[in-house]
Amino acid sequence: MDNKIEFEVEVKEAMLRKGITMTDIANELGVSVGYVSDIVKGNRKPEHYRKEISAILGLKGK
Incomplete structure (x- = not known):
C-alpha cells in the first residue's frame, strides 16, 4: 500500500x-x-x- 494512502487509512x-x-x-x-x-x-x-497527528492518535513510527 502506498505510504500516503496507508497513513490516511491509519489516521481514519x-x-x-x-x-x-x-x-x-x-x-x-x-x-x-x-x-x-x-x-x-x-x-x-x-x-x-504528520508527526503531530501521529502523536495525537498514538500511531507509532509514522
Whole structure:
C-alpha cells in the first residue's frame, strides 16, 4: 500500500478507535477542521503535521 494512502487509512482507523474527531485534531494543531479534513481525505499532504497527528492518535513510527 502506498505510504500516503496507508497513513490516511491509519489516521481514519485510529480516529474511530479512539473516538477522536477532526475537530479535536484541528484544535490540537491550531488549524481549521477543513484543513484536517483535506489531510484525512488525501487532498492535502500531511507532511507538515504528520508527526503531530501521529502523536495525537498514538500511531507509532509514522
